[in-house]
Amino acid sequence: MCALRSLKVTLLLHLFCSATSSPLSLPPSQISPPFPTMLPSWPSPSLSIPPVGGDQEDLVERARCPLTLSPSSLVVRFGDPFQVNCSVPMKGFSLLGWEVTLVAPEPTMNSFLVWRVEHMTEWAISPSCYAVSDMEGPCHLHLPVLVYKAPDSVSLSFVNHTGSLLEHHQYTLWCTVHNVAPAGNLLVTFYRGQTQLVQRHSNVTEKTPVTEVFTLDIVPRREDDGNDYWCEAELQLHPTGTQQRVAVASEKVTTTVLFGPQLLCPAKLQVKMGESLRCEVRGNPEPSVIWLKDGRLVTPPAHSTRAHAGKYTVLATGLFGERNVTVEVEVVTCRGTTSTPRRHFLLTALLGLTLNLL
Numbered sequence: 001m002c003a004l005r006s007l008k009v010t011l012l013l014h015l016f017c018s019a020t021s022s023p024l025s026l027p028p029s030q031i032s033p034p035f036p037t038m039l040p041s042w043p044s045p046s047l048s049i050p051p052v053g054g055d056q057e058d059l060v061e062r063a064r065c066p067l068t069l070s071p072s073s074l075v076v077r078f079g080d081p082f083q084v085n086c087s088v089p090m091k092g093f094s095l096l097g098w099e100v101t102l103v104a105p106e107p108t109m110n111s112f113l114v115w116r117v118e119h120m121t122e123w124a125i126s127p128s129c130y131a132v133s134d135m136e137g138p139c140h141l142h143l144p145v146l147v148y149k150a151p152d153s154v155s156l157s158f159v160n161h162t163g164s165l166l167e168h169h170q171y172t173l174w175c176t177v178h179n180v181a182p183a184g185n186l187l188v189t190f191y192r193g194q195t196q197l198v199q200r201h202s203n204v205t206e207k208t209p210v211t212e213v214f215t216l217d218i219v220p221r222r223e224d225d226g227n228d229y230w231c232e233a234e235l236q237l238h239p240t241g242t243q244q245r246v247a248v249a250s251e252k253v254t255t256t257v258l259f260g261p262q263l264l265c266p267a268k269l270q271v272k273m274g275e276s277l278r279c280e281v282r283g284n285p286e287p288s289v290i291w292l293k294d295g296r297l298v299t300p301p302a303h304s305t306r307a308h309a310g311k312y313t314v315l316a317t318g319l320f321g322e323r324n325v326t327v328e329v330e331v332v333t334c335r336g337t338t339s340t341p342r343r344h345f346l347l348t349a350l351l352g353l354t355l356n357l358l
Helices: 002-021 055-064 341-357
Strands: 068-070 074-077 082-087 093-099 112-117 128-133 137-142 145-148 153-158 171-180 186-192 195-201 210-218 228-236 245-249 257-264 268-272 280-284 288-293 296-298 310-318 321-332
Touching (some): 074 082, 153 245, 195 210, 257 310, 257 321, 280 310
Parallel strands (some): 074 145
Antiparallel strands (some): 082 112, 128 137, 186 195, 228 245, 257 280
């Protein structure tokens, strides 16, 4: 027993000496530095890798489902023929087909499949091409389709009114687009002459043909007399990737605006000797005009003389009342001298002075 205890003490002394003569070797994970060490701060995975979404989702889906449509979208008139090719450029797809409600072609093991239709007979259709992958199963690619029909006709009329228009009164124009589809792609433009007045969009979501009415309130002026009003209905098909333009215009409606009378006479009017005395009067219908001088009714001279100088009152009577203006008329010779009492007085004085000198 004493020998065994002595052996244990000897072993403990040997181990103690070994520990003091050489450092203890520990695993690196158990070594703590004597001072805090600033390690580089790595961003969290949520910051360094943005979430997949938007364009990235499209790229991921594109890589998983590399289908190609030609054309990529379809704009077709109702009743017309069309064809769309679906292809897959990569290997590893065992089946290619179309999911359609109109004359679906048989699925194929080839790398392309054409969907061909002799007559488009559906207004709302949502076809897609699909491919079956050996590794990831089926995938689909939707084909955007717009089926349209041009208007049978476009007409323009006034609401509850026929005939001439009164100046400063309000009227409503009615542009009717007959049997058009889809109405949601319809843009109607109102014109006066070649001037664009306003544009109207349709809020109808129906895909089948409908008849739409668009209105515009106008207040005609005398300057609008004789102008043409018309409207144009256009199916905007370009948002789907095509530049086709389908537009139908109405017949032009020529307007007659009743107004007046209007007198365009200056306060002072110079007339050359031998010319007629006149003042511009406007109105529709044409106003009646009379001339007064010194309160008496006179007829404007066709050939003015010095005796026709003086003040006149011009009175015009029309549909909306009457207008009058006072005009001071001065008759001048070709050299620009005036026919007035003052001129006669100066000539008489000059003649008397000449006789005295003689």
